[in-house]
Amino acid sequence: MRCGHGGRSPAYFAGLVQTGMSWLSKVRKSLSSLAKRDTPDNLWMKCPNCGEMLFSRDFEANLSVCPRCGHHGRIGAKARFDQILDPGYAVLASPKVAENPLNFRDTKKYADRLKAARAANPYPDALTHAFGTIGGAKAVLGVQDFAFMGGSMGMAVGEAFVAGAGRALAENCGYVICTAAGGARMQEGILSLMQMPKTTVATRRLAAAGLPYIVVLTDPTTGGVTASYAMLGDVHIAEPGALIGFAGQRVIQDTIREKLPDGFQRAEYLHAHGMVDMVVHRQDLKGTLAMLLGYLERKEVA
Amino acid sequence: MNSFLDFEKPIAALEARIAELRATASDSALDIGGEIAKLEKKSAGMLAATYARLTPWQKTQVARHPLRPHFLDYVRLAFTDFMPLGGDRRYGEDAAIIGGLALLGDRKVMLIGHEKGHDTASRIRHNFGMGKPEGYRKAIRLMEMASKFGLPVVTLVDTSGAFPGIEAEERGQAEAIARSTEACLALKVPMVAAIVGEGGSGGAVALASANRVLMLEHAVYSVISPEGASSILWRTADKAADAATAMKVTAQDLLDLAVIDAIVPEPMGGAHRDPAQAARALADALADALASLEGGSPADLVRQREERFLAIGSL
Numbered sequence: 001m002r003c004g005h006g007g008r009s010p011a012y013f014a015g016l017v018q019t020g021m022s023w024l025s026k027v028r029k030s031l032s033s034l035a036k037r038d039t040p041d042n043l044w045m046k047c048p049n050c051g052e053m054l055f056s057r058d059f060e061a062n063l064s065v066c067p068r069c070g071h072h073g074r075i076g077a078k079a080r081f082d083q084i085l086d087p088g089y090a091v092l093a094s095p096k097v098a099e100n101p102l103n104f105r106d107t108k109k110y111a112d113r114l115k116a117a118r119a120a121n122p123y124p125d126a127l128t129h130a131f132g133t134i135g136g137a138k139a140v141l142g143v144q145d146f147a148f149m150g151g152s153m154g155m156a157v158g159e160a161f162v163a164g165a166g167r168a169l170a171e172n173c174g175y176v177i178c179t180a181a182g183g184a185r186m187q188e189g190i191l192s193l194m195q196m197p198k199t200t201v202a203t204r205r206l207a208a209a210g211l212p213y214i215v216v217l218t219d220p221t222t223g224g225v226t227a228s229y230a231m232l233g234d235v236h237i238a239e240p241g242a243l244i245g246f247a248g249q250r251v252i253q254d255t256i257r258e259k260l261p262d263g264f265q266r267a268e269y270l271h272a273h274g275m276v277d278m279v280v281h282r283q284d285l286k287g288t289l290a291m292l293l294g295y296l297e298r299k300e301v302a
Numbered sequence: 303m304n305s306f307l308d309f310e311k312p313i314a315a316l317e318a319r320i321a322e323l324r325a326t327a328s329d330s331a332l333d334i335g336g337e338i339a340k341l342e343k344k345s346a347g348m349l350a351a352t353y354a355r356l357t358p359w360q361k362t363q364v365a366r367h368p369l370r371p372h373f374l375d376y377v378r379l380a381f382t383d384f385m386p387l388g389g390d391r392r393y394g395e396d397a398a399i400i401g402g403l404a405l406l407g408d409r410k411v412m413l414i415g416h417e418k419g420h421d422t423a424s425r426i427r428h429n430f431g432m433g434k435p436e437g438y439r440k441a442i443r444l445m446e447m448a449s450k451f452g453l454p455v456v457t458l459v460d461t462s463g464a465f466p467g468i469e470a471e472e473r474g475q476a477e478a479i480a481r482s483t484e485a486c487l488a489l490k491v492p493m494v495a496a497i498v499g500e501g502g503s504g505g506a507v508a509l510a511s512a513n514r515v516l517m518l519e520h521a522v523y524s525v526i527s528p529e530g531a532s533s534i535l536w537r538t539a540d541k542a543a544d545a546a547t548a549m550k551v552t553a554q555d556l557l558d559l560a561v562i563d564a565i566v567p568e569p570m571g572g573a574h575r576d577p578a579q580a581a582r583a584l585a586d587a588l589a590d591a592l593a594s595l596e597g598g599s600p601a602d603l604v605r606q607r608e609e610r611f612l613a614i615g616s617l
Contacts, residue, residue: 096617097615097616097617098615098617101559102548102549102550104548104549105548106531106535106536106541106544106545106548107535107536107537154615155614155615156615158614158615159615159616162612184503184525184526186525186526186531186534186535186549187535188525189524189525189548189549189550189551190523190524190525190549190550190551190556190559190561191559191561191614191615192525193503193504193507193524193525194507194561194611194614194615195614195615196480196483196504196507196511197483197486197487197507197511197611198611198612198614198615200480200483200484200487200511200611201487201608201611201612203484204484204487204488204608223504224503224504224525226476226480227464227475227476227479227480227504227508228479228480228483228504229480230476230480231474231476231477231480231481232480232481232484245471245476246464246466246470246471246475246476246479246504247464247466247467247470247471247475248466251466251530252466252467252468252471255465255466255467256466256467256468258468260468261468264468264471265471273472273473273474274474275474275476275477
């Protein structure tokens with residue numbers, strides 16, 4: 001089950017599908033008869049950790065965990081909902097927010113980046129919620145999707161978090177969030193930074209109501225997301241091998257000019273340093289959450 | 303005496319000329335007092351014109367000016383009877399974040415802030431104002447103490463960001479920042495934060511989730527440094543000026559965005575040209591903000607703070 005990522009950067013993992021397919025694309029292009037056929041582009045993939053060639057369908061059936069080395073791949077909201085919630089859950093509408101208030105542009109307009117991210121993803125921003133049950137226990141589940149602009153926390157994510165926690169308060173049930181983000185969404189400037197206190201208002205309300213707030217830290221969870229709601233759970237669960245930290249590794253290396261220790265900022269490292277309660281394999285995640293929610297269930301005061 | 307920034311070069315040249323004339327005047331019989339006065343007037347005019355239209359990147363440089371007053375200068379110039387309190391009771395004492403009891407006029411307050419240091423030795427001692435987990439945990443301890451004894455909390459924010467280091471990560475930098483933000487929001491007493499220099503990202507917001515947020519006229523406050531944004535978004539090191547403009551880091555922009563509540567005016571040419579005057583303006587603004595929060599119940603104070611941050615991004 002153990003898997004190490006070595007020193008590879010998150011960007012390396014993000015590119016896994018394309019990397020795995022390049023040789024196949026080349027073969028297809030050289031065979032003109034094949035090129036015209038409607039072959040799914042992602043039939044095969046290469047595990048970014050061990051290099052094993054895998055049938056994409058088998059990989060997905062195995063919860064997007066490499067059957068050979070146990071590498072936990074990144075997954076989106078829909079897959080998470082299906083893996084964790086019991087059938088019959090309802091996806092919650094994403095709240096609307098003021099969009100692009102800074103009219104930001106770097107090498108591209110933020111408005112265009114947002115449009116492209118929406119075209120490539122099923123949900124309108126990086127954090128999506130569903131309400132349902134986990135092994136019979138009522139819960140709101142939020143999933144942050146790294147595929148949507150690196151999961152970054154802007155106003156839409158902050159507002160969605162507050163709405164998700166609000167739904168848990170209304171349902172008097174637990175709130176579970178799977179985090180994944182490079183950090184705050186820089187294109188929203190200071191307004192993204194302000195989501196740190198904003199989301200913390202919501203975690204405080206859950207605590208005041210005595211409702212369990214459980215954080216599942218997935219690969220990667222860094223920056224302002226880690227330094228706000230991702231570190232304020234009653235229980236912190238991390239997925240094996242997930243990169244979790246505050247500062248980026250390059251920034252740390254540039255500051256201290258020392259080699260980073262093996263496994264630095266990985267889930268197991270955080271567990272050893274007391275920052276997470278447990279490292280849980282994806283196949284055991286649903287059962288662990290159900291058990292926790294059972295233990296921490298809100299008791300009616302007589 | 304003064305240390306001029308790049309964009310102040312014409313002013314620096316003029317000041318040098320004035321100094322030269324003064325030296326000549328003292329050992330010559332010629333009366334050049336009139337000429338000096340004319341040049342001084344011209345120099346003051348250039349300074350006023352330059353500072354009236356600083357770009358966001360120039361403001362960033364002013365906010366980081368080596369002679370800009372820092373926490374300990376304001377302690378000396380804007381407060382009295384400061385009694386520092388040390389340690390987080392868990393790991394250590396972090397000199398990048400200083401806190402203690404102080405008088406602002408005749409108000410007793412809990413005063414907390416980042417200290418960057420003013421020369422090589424003190425900059426190293428204060429770790430350039432980059433707090434470690436123990437610094438944020440000390441801030442939490444002091445905020446909780448303030449809540450217990452009914453003392454309003456005043457914070458002076460001046461950091462390029464929380465320290466990025468191996469040990470800081472191991473001791474839970476992210477958790478310490480998150481808990482410090484949470485401690486601000488939980489306060490049953492008034493809290494006023496002032497961004498006096500650089501408000502750098504999570505390391506700043508952890509001490510600035512307050513009822514009222516003030517900013518000095520040439521301070522900056524942002525989610526990432528302009529250099530960091532340049533390197534990540536533009537993938538080059540030389541777009542910091544563009545990044546500073548695009549991110550809207552100035553007090554004037556942040557007032558428009560309702561992220562801050564008021565701008566504290568600085569002396570002509572920036573706080574470093576007259577720290578005492580800067581400190582007087584800061585003390586007045588802090589006292590006004592605290593006065594506006596007096597009389598509210600603890601529940602009102604918590605609610606006002608919550609609504610302030612919930613409103614950011616809501617339609």
